[in-house]
Amino acid sequence: QIALKESGPTLVKPTQTLTLTCSLSGFSLTTSGVGVGWVRQSPGKALEWLALIYWDDDKRYRPSLRSRLTISRDPSKNHVVLTMTNVGPVDTAIYYCAHRLGGLHAFDIWGQGTLVTVTS
Amino acid sequence: EIVLTQSPGTLSLSPGEGATLSCRASQIVSRTYLAWYQQKPRQAPRLLIYAASSRATGVPDRFSGGGSGTDFTLTISGLEPEDFAVYYCQHYDNLWGYSFGQGTKLEIK
Numbered sequence: 001q002i003a004l005k006e007s008g009p010t011l012v013k014p015t016q017t018l019t020l021t022c023s024l025s026g027f028s029l030t031t032s033g034v035g036v037g038w039v040r041q042s043p044g045k046a047l048e049w050l051a052l053i054y055w056d057d058d059k060r061y062r063p064s065l066r067s068r069l070t071i072s073r074d075p076s077k078n079h080v081v082l083t084m085t086n087v088g089p090v091d092t093a094i095y096y097c098a099h100r101l102g103g104l105h106a107f108d109i110w111g112q113g114t115l116v117t118v119t120s
Numbered sequence: 121e122i123v124l125t126q127s128p129g130t131l132s133l134s135p136g137e138g139a140t141l142s143c144r145a146s147q148i149v150s151r152t153y154l155a156w157y158q159q160k161p162r163q164a165p166r167l168l169i170y171a172a173s174s175r176a177t178g179v180p181d182r183f184s185g186g187g188s189g190t191d192f193t194l195t196i197s198g199l200e201p202e203d204f205a206v207y208y209c210q211h212y213d214n215l216w217g218y219s220f221g222q223g224t225k226l227e228i229k
Binding site for chain 1: 171222
């Protein structure tokens with residue numbers, strides 16, 4: 001059964017770098033067609049896609065945040081890592097990782113999410 | 121950038137009634153990459169519909185999706201108490217990546 005779980009700091013100071021890990025189970029990121037994305041949701045706001053990584057290590061980023069984001073994978077640990085540099089209060093949000101449904105570009109399985117608060 | 125605009129912002133209905141939620145894209149988009157999600161408070165989103173009209177695994181058949189071009193709809197026939205939630209549409213584009221609408225809140229009247 002496919003599952004994802006996010007982990008990382010709950011509090012981050014402004015200007016710091018945020019590193020989040022998505023642990024995968026029930027599937028491998030090296031399997032052809034697989035993709036894992038990150039989506040965040042600020043309090044009371046809509047969903048916002050951040051980045052996605054494919055089985056072949058191809059990567060996509062939200063254009064407006066591209067300069068601050070890096071998505072990577074560790075196949076040996078079956079992890080996906082998202083780093084965001086120079087965080088600010090506007091980056092306070094629940095961060096979700098999610099499994100992409102085949103070639104249809106929909107996210108069919110989501111992690112529970114992890115709340116990150118940016119505060120000094 | 122493709123902008124998805126959902127309407128109405130809030131929809132107040134009673135259990136048993138039917139609901140129609142709208143998602144309008146700022147330009148013609150591929151229905152293959154149009155999806156709908158349901159999100160309940162303090163929960164992660166749940167995929168309901170993909171490729172505009174295909175139900176995800178385990179989704180009741182009272183949920184249906186349709187549309188093409190710039191206009192898409194999510195229809196819920198015979199609302200159940202557990203259907204009251206926020207609904208998001210989402211699209212993928214090779215140039216801009218994934219975009220979500222701002223959401224429609226379906227509340228009990």
